[in-house]
Amino acid sequence: MDQNIEGLPDYKDIKQNEFCYRKHKKQKEEDIAVCECKFDDNDNDSACGEGCLNVLTSTECTPGHCPSGVHCRNQRFQKCEYAKTKLFKTEGRGWGLLADENIKNGQFIIEYCGEVISWKEAKRRSHTYENQGLKDAYIISLNASESIDATRKGSLARFINHSCFPNCETRKWNVLGEIRVGIFAKQDISIGTELAYDYNFEWYGGAKVRCLCGASSCSGFLGAKSRGFLEDTYLWEDDDDRYSVEKIPLYDSAEDDEPYVKLHTAVTNTYSEFEGYLKNEDPMIMDDLGAEQQLGSTAFIDTSKDTVQLQDIVVGEIKNDAKEEPEDHPQNTQQKFSDQNAMISRIRSNTACHNYRIGPRPVAKKRSRNLSNGRTKKISLKQVDAKYVARLLEMKEAQDEVLQYEETKNKVSAELDSLYNEIRPAIEEYERDSQDSVATSVAEKWIEASCLKLKAEFDLYSSIVRNVACTPLRSGVSTEPQALEADGDNDLKLLTN
Numbered sequence: 352m353d354q355n356i357e358g359l360p361d362y363k364d365i366k367q368n369e370f371c372y373r374k375h376k377k378q379k380e381e382d383i384a385v386c387e388c389k390f391d392d393n394d395n396d397s398a399c400g401e402g403c404l405n406v407l408t409s410t411e412c413t414p415g416h417c418p419s420g421v422h423c424r425n426q427r428f429q430k431c432e433y434a435k436t437k438l439f440k441t442e443g444r445g446w447g448l449l450a451d452e453n454i455k456n457g458q459f460i461i462e463y464c465g466e467v468i469s470w471k472e473a474k475r476r477s478h479t480y481e482n483q484g485l486k487d488a489y490i491i492s493l494n495a496s497e498s499i500d501a502t503r504k505g506s507l508a509r510f511i512n513h514s515c516f517p518n519c520e521t522r523k524w525n526v527l528g529e530i531r532v533g534i535f536a537k538q539d540i541s542i543g544t545e546l547a548y549d550y551n552f553e554w555y556g557g558a559k560v561r562c563l564c565g566a567s568s569c570s571g572f573l574g575a576k577s578r579g580f581l582e583d584t585y586l587w588e589d590d591d592d593r594y595s596v597e598k599i600p601l602y603d604s605a606e607d608d609e610p611y612v613k614l615h616t617a618v619t620n621t622y623s624e625f626e627g628y629l630k631n632e633d634p635m636i637m638d639d640l641g642a643e644q645q646l647g648s649t650a651f652i653d654t655s656k657d658t659v660q661l662q663d664i665v666v667g668e669i670k671n672d673a674k675e676e677p678e679d680h681p682q683n684t685q686q687k688f689s690d691q692n693a694m695i696s697r698i699r700s701n702t703a704c705h706n707y708r709i710g711p712r713p714v715a716k717k718r719s720r721n722l723s724n725g726r727t728k729k730i731s732l733k734q735v736d737a738k739y740v741a742r743l744l745e746m747k748e749a750q751d752e753v754l755q756y757e758e759t760k761n762k763v764s765a766e767l768d769s770l771y772n773e774i775r776p777a778i779e780e781y782e783r784d785s786q787d788s789v790a791t792s793v794a795e796k797w798i799e800a801s802c803l804k805l806k807a808e809f810d811l812y813s814s815i816v817r818n819v820a821c822t823p824l825r826s827g828v829s830t831e832p833q834a835l836e837a838d839g840d841n842d843l844k845l846l847t848n
C-alpha cells in the first residue's frame with residue numbers, strides 16, 4: 352500500500368490481525384476440520400470450491416491437512432487473496448475504497464484487519480478517540496467479547512465507507528481457529544465503483560453523524576437504526592425540532608422490560624393462591640397515570656421510579672440480512688454511556704457467519720400506550736411496597752423480617768441487572784448472529800440469577816402475607832376489609848378470621 356498518498360491519516364498497514372490482550376490461538380489438532388474434496392484437473396470446483404464442507408461452514412482449510420493440497424482454494428484469508436482496490440477521496444465522507452477491477456458477486460474482497468481487543472478495551476478506546484477529537488470510527492465488533500480496532504493499525508478495509516444500500520457485506524470466517532472478518536461482494540461490482548457495506552453502526556449517544564451514502568433508502572444518520580439512536584429519537588419531546596428524522600421507526604423500551612415482565616408474571620402466578628389476601632384489582636401492568644392516582648392509598652404501588660430502567664443498561668437487537676435489500680434492516684445494540692456528549696460509535700460486523708444464518712428477527716414493535724396528544728406513556732410494573740407494609744405491623748420482629756426480605760430481594764435484583772450487563776455481549780452476539788442458542792454458561796448464569804430473584808421475591812411476598820395475616824397490626828389500622836375497601840379498589844385487603 353502506498354502510504355504516501357497526500358493527506359492520508361497516519362496508521363500502520365497490516366495484513367493480519369494483531370493481538371493485544373491475548374495470544375493468537377493455536378489451532379489444536381483435534382479442532383482441524385478436514386474436508387472431503389478431491390482435486391480433479393477437469394473440475395474447477397473440485398478443490399475446495401462452493402461444495403467444500405469447510406467452505407459451507409465458513410471455515411478455511413488448514414494447510415497440510417486439506418486433501419486438495421496445494422490446489423486448495425479455501426485459504427483466501429491466509430493467502431491474502433484480495434481483490435484489487437484503490438483509495439480515493441470522497442466528498443464529505445473522508446477517504447473511501449473503490450474496486451480497481453471487476454468484482455464478482457460473493458467474491459472475497461479484503462480482510463478487515465486491526466488490533467484484536469477486548470470489548471472493555473474497545474469501550475475505553477472509543478472514549479479516548481472521542482476525547483482526542485477523532486471523527487472517524489474504525490472499531491468493528493468481532494464476537495461477544497472482542498472487537499477489531501483498525502484506528503492505529505489496519506488494512507485498507509478500514510477505508511470502506513458505510514452505505515444504507517451497500518454492494519458489500521462483512522462475513523466472519525473461522526481461520527485456523529480464530530474468527531476473522533472479511534468484506535465480501537454482495538453483487539457484481541464493476542471497476543471504479545466505490546465499495547461500501549452497512550456498518551450496522553452502534554450509536555452510543557452524543558452527536559449524530561449525517562449519512563451521506565446517497566441511497567434512496569438512506570436512514571439519514573449513521574447508526575440511525577441502532578437501538579440507541581432509535582431510543583434517543585423516541586425520547587425526544589414533541590416540540591424538540593433539533594433534528595428531523597421523521598422516517599425512523601420508533602423503538603420500544605418496553606421490549607427491554609420483557610425479562611422483568613416475564614419474571615414478574617411468574618411471581619404473580621406463583622402467588623395466585625395468596626391473591627385473596629393481598630389483592631389488587633388492576634392488571635399487573637399499569638400506566639404511570641394510574642400509578643400516581645394510587646400512591647399513598649394502597650400497599651400496591653407503582654415503583655417505576657425504583658425499578659430498573661433497562662434502556663439504561665443494554666439492549667439487544669437484531670441483525671440485517673443482506674439478501675433483503677433494498678429494505679433497511681440494520682439492527683444493533685446499544686449501551687448508553689452516561690458521561691458522554693460527542694459521538695462514540697462502533698461498527699457492527701453484520702452478517703457474521705453467513706452460512707449459519709437461521710433468519711433475522713423482526714424489529715421490535717412499539718408497545719407503549721399512545722395518548723391522544725401523540726405522546727406515549729411508559730408502561731411500568733407494580734410492586735409491593737414492603738416498607739409500607741412493615742409500618743403496618745406492630746411487632747418489630749415481623750417488621751424486621753419483611754424489611755430483611757426486601758433488602759435481599761433488592762440485592763439479588765441488582766445482581767441480576769449487573770449480570771445482564773456482564774453477559775450482554777454474549778446475548779448480543781446470539782441475537783446478531785442468529786445462533787441456535789446462547790452459550791450454556793451464559794444461560795446457566797442467567798437462569799441461576801433469575802431463580803434467585805424469584806426466590807427472593809417469593810420469600811418477601813410470603814413473609815408479607817404471613818405477617819399481615821398472622822401477626823398483630825399497629826393500632827389504628829383496621830383489619831376490616833370493608834373499611835379498607837371504602838378507600839378504593841386498590842387498597843390492601845387484609846385477611847380476617
Ligand SMILES: C[S@@+](CC[C@H](N)C(=O)[O-])C[C@H]1O[C@@H](n2cnc3c(N)ncnc32)[C@H](O)[C@@H]1O
Pocket residue numbers: 443444445446447486487488489509510511512513514560561562563564
Ligand atoms: C471506517 S471509517 C471509513 C473511512 C473514512 N472515510 C476515512 O476517511 O478514514 C468510518 C468513518 O467514515 C465516515 N463515514 C463512513 N461512511 C459514511 C457515510 N455514509 N456518511 C458519512 N460519513 C461516513 C464516518 O466518519 C465514519 O465514522
